[in-house]
Amino acid sequence: MTALVFVDSASPAGRIADPQQPQLSVLDQGVTRGDGIFETAHYRAGAVRKLDAHLSRMQASAAALEIKLPSEEALRGAVDTAVAEFLKDYDDAAQATLEAAVKIVVTRGGEDADHGVAWVMVSALSASLLEQREKGIDVILLDRGYDSTVADRAPWLLMGAKTLSYAVNMAALRHAHHQGADDVIFTSTDGLVLEGPTSSVLIASTVDGVKTLTTPILETGILPGTTQGAIFAAAEKAGWDLGYGPLEPHHLMEADAVWLVSSVRLLAPINSIDGTKISRDAELHRDLQELVDQIM
Amino acid sequence: MTALVFVDSASPAGRIADPQQPQLSVLDQGVTRGDGIFETAHYRAGAVRKLDAHLSRMQASAAALEIKLPSEEALRGAVDTAVAEFLKDYDDAAQATLEAAVKIVVTRGGEDADHGVAWVMVSALSASLLEQREKGIDVILLDRGYDSTVADRAPWLLMGAKTLSYAVNMAALRHAHHQGADDVIFTSTDGLVLEGPTSSVLIASTVDGVKTLTTPILETGILPGTTQGAIFAAAEKAGWDLGYGPLEPHHLMEADAVWLVSSVRLLAPINSIDGTKISRDAELHRDLQELVDQIM
Numbered sequence: 001m002t003a004l005v006f007v008d009s010a011s012p013a014g015r016i017a018d019p020q021q022p023q024l025s026v027l028d029q030g031v032t033r034g035d036g037i038f039e040t041a042h043y044r045a046g047a048v049r050k051l052d053a054h055l056s057r058m059q060a061s062a063a064a065l066e067i068k069l070p071s072e073e074a075l076r077g078a079v080d081t082a083v084a085e086f087l088k089d090y091d092d093a094a095q096a097t098l099e100a101a102v103k104i105v106v107t108r109g110g111e112d113a114d115h116g117v118a119w120v121m122v123s124a125l126s127a128s129l130l131e132q133r134e135k136g137i138d139v140i141l142l143d144r145g146y147d148s149t150v151a152d153r154a155p156w157l158l159m160g161a162k163t164l165s166y167a168v169n170m171a172a173l174r175h176a177h178h179q180g181a182d183d184v185i186f187t188s189t190d191g192l193v194l195e196g197p198t199s200s201v202l203i204a205s206t207v208d209g210v211k212t213l214t215t216p217i218l219e220t221g222i223l224p225g226t227t228q229g230a231i232f233a234a235a236e237k238a239g240w241d242l243g244y245g246p247l248e249p250h251h252l253m254e255a256d257a258v259w260l261v262s263s264v265r266l267l268a269p270i271n272s273i274d275g276t277k278i279s280r281d282a283e284l285h286r287d288l289q290e291l292v293d294q295i296m
Numbered sequence: 297m298t299a300l301v302f303v304d305s306a307s308p309a310g311r312i313a314d315p316q317q318p319q320l321s322v323l324d325q326g327v328t329r330g331d332g333i334f335e336t337a338h339y340r341a342g343a344v345r346k347l348d349a350h351l352s353r354m355q356a357s358a359a360a361l362e363i364k365l366p367s368e369e370a371l372r373g374a375v376d377t378a379v380a381e382f383l384k385d386y387d388d389a390a391q392a393t394l395e396a397a398v399k400i401v402v403t404r405g406g407e408d409a410d411h412g413v414a415w416v417m418v419s420a421l422s423a424s425l426l427e428q429r430e431k432g433i434d435v436i437l438l439d440r441g442y443d444s445t446v447a448d449r450a451p452w453l454l455m456g457a458k459t460l461s462y463a464v465n466m467a468a469l470r471h472a473h474h475q476g477a478d479d480v481i482f483t484s485t486d487g488l489v490l491e492g493p494t495s496s497v498l499i500a501s502t503v504d505g506v507k508t509l510t511t512p513i514l515e516t517g518i519l520p521g522t523t524q525g526a527i528f529a530a531a532e533k534a535g536w537d538l539g540y541g542p543l544e545p546h547h548l549m550e551a552d553a554v555w556l557v558s559s560v561r562l563l564a565p566i567n568s569i570d571g572t573k574i575s576r577d578a579e580l581h582r583d584l585q586e587l588v589d590q591i592m
Binding site: 002004019020021022023024025026027029030031032033034035036038064065066103105119121142143144145146147150153154155156157158163164165166167168169170171172174175189 | 300322
C-alpha cells in the first residue's frame, strides 16, 4: 500500500512510519494554514525520475515561503527508504513494470518551532489516472482571477511556489467534474492560457515539416513544470522547435495537439476544451510519448 | 496550555486529546491540500462569543468547498469540552478575566473518506496580540491580485470561504513584518480596499455630530467578518450611521479612525498606513470599544 518515511535527524535514511496511524500535530501550521510546500515525483523501473528537478523546485518554493528545508541528503535518504518500503509488497516481476507517486512534503511547523516536519509518501497510481493517459481528457477553461503580470508585482502571492494551499486548485477540479469534464486549464483575466491545477499546458504543431512545441511563458506566474522542462530539453535534442507563449485559448484550438503534462500522469492528451473537439495528431503524440519515456 | 478535543461520533462531548502528540494522518487532504475550513472564536468571561455566527459562517464555507460538517450539536459539544479542559489550569480568580482563542477546524479527510476530521483547540492569547489592542498597529497596503468582481464570476476561487489554504495570507504578513509593519490591508487590482489577511477593515467618522461606521462591501469577495457584523448590529442600536463601501485607500486616510477587527484581537486601531499617520479619534475608539464589549 502506501509507504511513509519521515525525515529524521536521528537517522540519515529517515524513519519509517505507518500512514494509517496519526503522525502529525494539530499545532503544525502546515495543517492549520496550508503553510508548507510539496513535490510529487514519478517512480518507474527502479528510479525516481527527475528528482534533481523536484528538489531544486522545492528549494525555490522554500525560499519563497521562507521555510527551512531538511538537507538534500536527508530528503534523498527518505525518498530511497520510502521507495524501498513501497516495493516490499511486490515481487520482482511486478516491480519491473511498477509505477508510483512519490510525494515529498515539508511543513512550517508550530508557531514557535525552529523547523517543521518533512516526509515522503510513496503510493500506487489510480486506474483513472492511468486511463487518462490513453483515453485523453476533456477540459474546461476557468478564470484564475489573476492577470498575467501579478507574479512580478506581488511576490507575497507566492505565484510559482508549490505550496500546500491547494484548496482553490481542488475546487476548480470539482467544478470541472460537475460540468462533466476531467480537468481545468486556468486563464488569466487578460486572456492568457496559464496552467492546469496540477499540470502544465503543452501544444504542438507541425509547420512546414518542422515539429514545434509551445508552452505558456513562466512570467505569467505559473509553476515551472518539471515535466514540461524535461520534455523541452529532450525535444530540443530531437530537433523540435521550441516556443514560449504568451498563449491564448485560440492557440490551443488551432494546434495539432494539446496536452496537460505532469510528473505522474505524464502526457494527458486533450480531447476537448469547453466542449469543442481538439485535434489529436497521432504522430505528434507518439513522438512526444517517446521523448517522455526518455526522461530520467 | 492548549486544550484539544476531537469531534467523535462515539461521544457527544468529543474526545479529549493531547495536542503535543501526533493526532492527524498524512493522508488527510486537509494536510496535503489545505483542503479544509476553520473558524476562530473568542472565549471570555465564561462564554465563547458569537459562536452562532461562527458556526453559520462555517456552514457557508463547508457548502462552498463541498465539505461534510459534523452536526452542530457535535461541534458545540466539542467546543464546550475544550473550553472546560482549558479552564482546568486556572483558578477561579484567573478564570474571571481569562481570554482564549477557540479554533474549530474541519478537514476533507482522505481521498476515499466519507468525511474528514474535526477538532476544537483552545489556547491562551499571545502578549503581542493583546498589546496591539492598546498600542495600535502599523499596516501596509498590498495588492491581493484579484479585481473586485472576481467572487461573482469565479466561484471556484472560494472567495468568502474560510479555508485552511492560508499560505498567501501568512506570506503577506511576513512581507509586512519585513517592512517593519504589523499587518496588511489587501487592495483589489481596481483599487478597492478589501480586508486584512486575518481581519476586516472598519473606518469611522463623525459628520455633523453623527457617528458613521463603514466597511468594504462583501461583493468584493472578502470574508464576511463575524466581528464586523456584530459591531454593526450593536452600532445600529446605538444610533450610529452604517455604510458599506466601495472604499478606496483615500477613504482610510481621511477617516477619523480606522481599525482592523477580528474575533480574538478585537479592535486593533491603525496608527499608520504605508508610513502615513492615521487619525485615531479617542472618543470614537472608546465608543466602539464599548460596542465590542457588548458582543455576546
